[in-house]
Amino acid sequence: MARKTLGFIEIDQERCKGCGLCINACPANVIRFSEEFNSKGYHPAEYIGEGCIACQFCYYTCPDVCITVYRYKTPALSK
Numbered sequence: 053m054a055r056k057t058l059g060f061i062e063i064d065q066e067r068c069k070g071c072g073l074c075i076n077a078c079p080a081n082v083i084r085f086s087e088e089f090n091s092k093g094y095h096p097a098e099y100i101g102e103g104c105i106a107c108q109f110c111y112y113t114c115p116d117v118c119i120t121v122y123r124y125k126t127p128a129l130s131k
């Protein structure tokens with residue numbers, strides 16, 4: 053069963069050096085290497101487009117602060 057998507061990320065692919073640390077850190081396995089090259093000649097990381105749980109592991113792992121994490125607003129729990 054697919055995991056719920058709780059947010060999404062944006063990656064500054066021009067600043068990414070393709071180290072792969074964020075890919076290894078992501079518990080949802082929703083980051084991969086792009087098949088494209090950036091201007092520095094690296095395959096940058098890219099979000100697969102769904103399944104992010106907004107845990108921020110990628111944000112804290114990236115040594116170059118290339119990733120921004122967004123969390124969707126969720127409805128308040130009913131009492």
Ligand code: SF4
Pocket residue numbers: 060061077078079080081082083103104105106107108109110111121
């Ligand atoms: S916030 Fe968490 S689930 Fe989302 S891409 Fe980053 S590491 Fe993966």
Ligand code: SF4
Pocket residue numbers: 063067068069070071072073074075096097113114115116117118119
């Ligand atoms: S950790 Fe940062 S620099 Fe490394 S691949 Fe991920 S986004 Fe790129």
